[in-house]
Amino acid sequence: MPDVQAPMPPANQRPADLKEACLQAAREVIAEQGVEGLSMRDVSRKLHISHQAPYRHFASRDHLLAEIMRRCFVDFARHLDASAHPLETPAAGTGLDRLAAMGLAYMDYAAAKPLEYRLMFGTPWPEPASHPELVKHAVHAFDILRNHLRQQHGRSPAQTERADLDALFIWSTLHGLATIMQANVLPHLALSERVMSQAQTHVMQHMGVALAASANGASA
Amino acid sequence: MPDVQAPMPPANQRPADLKEACLQAAREVIAEQGVEGLSMRDVSRKLHISHQAPYRHFASRDHLLAEIMRRCFVDFARHLDASAHPLETPAAGTGLDRLAAMGLAYMDYAAAKPLEYRLMFGTPWPEPASHPELVKHAVHAFDILRNHLRQQHGRSPAQTERADLDALFIWSTLHGLATIMQANVLPHLALSERVMSQAQTHVMQHMGVALAASANGASA
Numbered sequence: 001m002p003d004v005q006a007p008m009p010p011a012n013q014r015p016a017d018l019k020e021a022c023l024q025a026a027r028e029v030i031a032e033q034g035v036e037g038l039s040m041r042d043v044s045r046k047l048h049i050s051h052q053a054p055y056r057h058f059a060s061r062d063h064l065l066a067e068i069m070r071r072c073f074v075d076f077a078r079h080l081d082a083s084a085h086p087l088e089t090p091a092a093g094t095g096l097d098r099l100a101a102m103g104l105a106y107m108d109y110a111a112a113k114p115l116e117y118r119l120m121f122g123t124p125w126p127e128p129a130s131h132p133e134l135v136k137h138a139v140h141a142f143d144i145l146r147n148h149l150r151q152q153h154g155r156s157p158a159q160t161e162r163a164d165l166d167a168l169f170i171w172s173t174l175h176g177l178a179t180i181m182q183a184n185v186l187p188h189l190a191l192s193e194r195v196m197s198q199a200q201t202h203v204m205q206h207m208g209v210a211l212a213a214s215a216n217g218a219s220a
Numbered sequence: 221m222p223d224v225q226a227p228m229p230p231a232n233q234r235p236a237d238l239k240e241a242c243l244q245a246a247r248e249v250i251a252e253q254g255v256e257g258l259s260m261r262d263v264s265r266k267l268h269i270s271h272q273a274p275y276r277h278f279a280s281r282d283h284l285l286a287e288i289m290r291r292c293f294v295d296f297a298r299h300l301d302a303s304a305h306p307l308e309t310p311a312a313g314t315g316l317d318r319l320a321a322m323g324l325a326y327m328d329y330a331a332a333k334p335l336e337y338r339l340m341f342g343t344p345w346p347e348p349a350s351h352p353e354l355v356k357h358a359v360h361a362f363d364i365l366r367n368h369l370r371q372q373h374g375r376s377p378a379q380t381e382r383a384d385l386d387a388l389f390i391w392s393t394l395h396g397l398a399t400i401m402q403a404n405v406l407p408h409l410a411l412s413e414r415v416m417s418q419a420q421t422h423v424m425q426h427m428g429v430a431l432a433a434s435a436n437g438a439s440a
Contacts, residue, residue: 036256122342125404138405146409164415165422168400172423173389176396180388184345185358189366195384202385203392206430213429 019057021047023071026064031115035123038065062126066134069125072116073137079109080144095152096208096215102145103174103204110178121175145170152215166211173207239277241267243291246284251335255343258285282346286354289345292336293357299329300364315372316428316435322365323394323424330398341395365390372435386431393427 025046029038040061044051058064083105110117120138128135149163149170177200180186191199245266249258260281264271278284303325330337340358348355369383369390397420400406411419 034254034256036254121399121403128404128408135405135408139408142405142409161412161415161418164411165418166426168397168411168415168419169393169423169426172396172400173393174396175400176392176394177388179341179399180392180395183341184348185355185362188348188355188359189362191384191388192381195381195388198381198385199388203389206386206389206427206434209433210426210430213433214426 018053022054022057022064023068026068030119035065035119040064062130066126066131069119070134070137072120073134073141075116076109076120077137077141077144080105080141096212098148099170099211100204100208102148103170103207106174107178107200114182117178122179142167142171166214169210170207173203177203238273242274242277242284243288246288247335250339255285255339260284282350286346286351289339290354290357292340293354293361295336296329296340297357297361297364300325300361315368316432318368319390319431320424320428322368323390323427326394327398327420334402337398342399362387362391386434389430390427393423397423
């Protein structure tokens with residue numbers, strides 16, 4: 001085992017690299033054992049460093065986990081932002097077109113990064129009061145959707161409420177779809193290939209119909 | 221510690237009671253430590269019985285877990301069935317009324333029994349091939365919704381596909397709503413009390429609008 005006190009430590013024991021190495025090792029532990037299995041001891045064992053070494057960068061296992069989750073939200077928000085402004089021009093597409101693009105981006109992210117998705121939305125958080133940066137970035141990800149809807153609906157209190165409610169409807173539908181597509185029971189439901197291949201489009205079309213009807217009702 | 225070989229074992233060590241006691245103890249372990257923390261050793265420790273005793277009723281930790289999950293699906297299906305046939309008369313209410321009643325029953329169950337809900341829909345299953353009874357009861361719960369929709373839509377291949385797709389839409393929306401209402405980020409989104417109190421109604425109304433539009437489109 002390498003000695004962290006040695007004069008020429010390996011790369012993953014230099015300060016900046018060690019922090020990143022701990023984060024990477026923790027993600028591997030989570031992928032292998034689930035988030036409940038994560039401990040500082042596992043991380044140091046995986047990196048062949050002393051049990052104290054990870055504490056130079058993270059005050060506790062929960063601080064390490066909160067930083068992993070925070071980075072997931074940063075990555076996710078960047079991905080949604082890119083879809084919402086595909087051409088860098090606010091006029092590109094109607095409100096519903098841009099919502100549809102954001103919905104597709106959401107689904108793509110959940111399918112491409114299931115571990116990250118589960119960490120953000122399927123895992124209990126470490127005590128939020130101790131991790132304000134995690135909270136901030138999670139709220140920011142939701143605000144990408146909410147702010148888009150508020151721009152569409154308007155800024156009166158009633159319009160703001162409707163934007164928030166629509167944001168919860170959209171998030172429910174997308175989150176539900178993303179998770180049931182990975183549900184244990186799904187392969188046993190004898191759904192045809194056509195149904196499986198159309199499921200995402202069908203759900204998102206239904207979501208669009210409901211939002212369009214609601215928008216027409218509100219503007220009538 | 222009691223001796224399981226004693227001539228007059230305590231109640232929780234008689235065959236039928238021991239099986240139920242193991243299931244109950246396992247649920248407590250899951251509630252305390254999460255499902256990843258469940259082991260046969262925890263169960264026997266909690267019941268003050270020998271480490272071998274639970275194996276009289278469950279071949280492995282996964283068999284114990286599968287039986288807990290199976291019972292959740294049985295309980296959940298009974299709850300949905302009761303809502304779908306509130307008056308024991310098929311003519312009571314329209315198809316959409318009965319769907320709405322089923323949706324409310326779904327949401328009530330998720331809110332009242334979060335542990336059971338998470339075990340069914342938020343927890344990796346033990347290897348399904350080894351637990352056909354779990355699969356059977358999980359499929360049955362989905363079929364309550366699917367069969368209702370097939371009765372509404374009709375039995376042609378295209379109608380059956382549409383029923384399956386609508387079932388996935390409904391399940392996505394309800395499952396998404398049930399889980400985001402318990403999401404870590406929710407309390408930090410500064411949603412008003414009115415929005416929080418209206419969220420479920422709003423989402424279910426939107427779902428109803430989409431389904432009604434789809435039904436009208438199909439019959440037109």
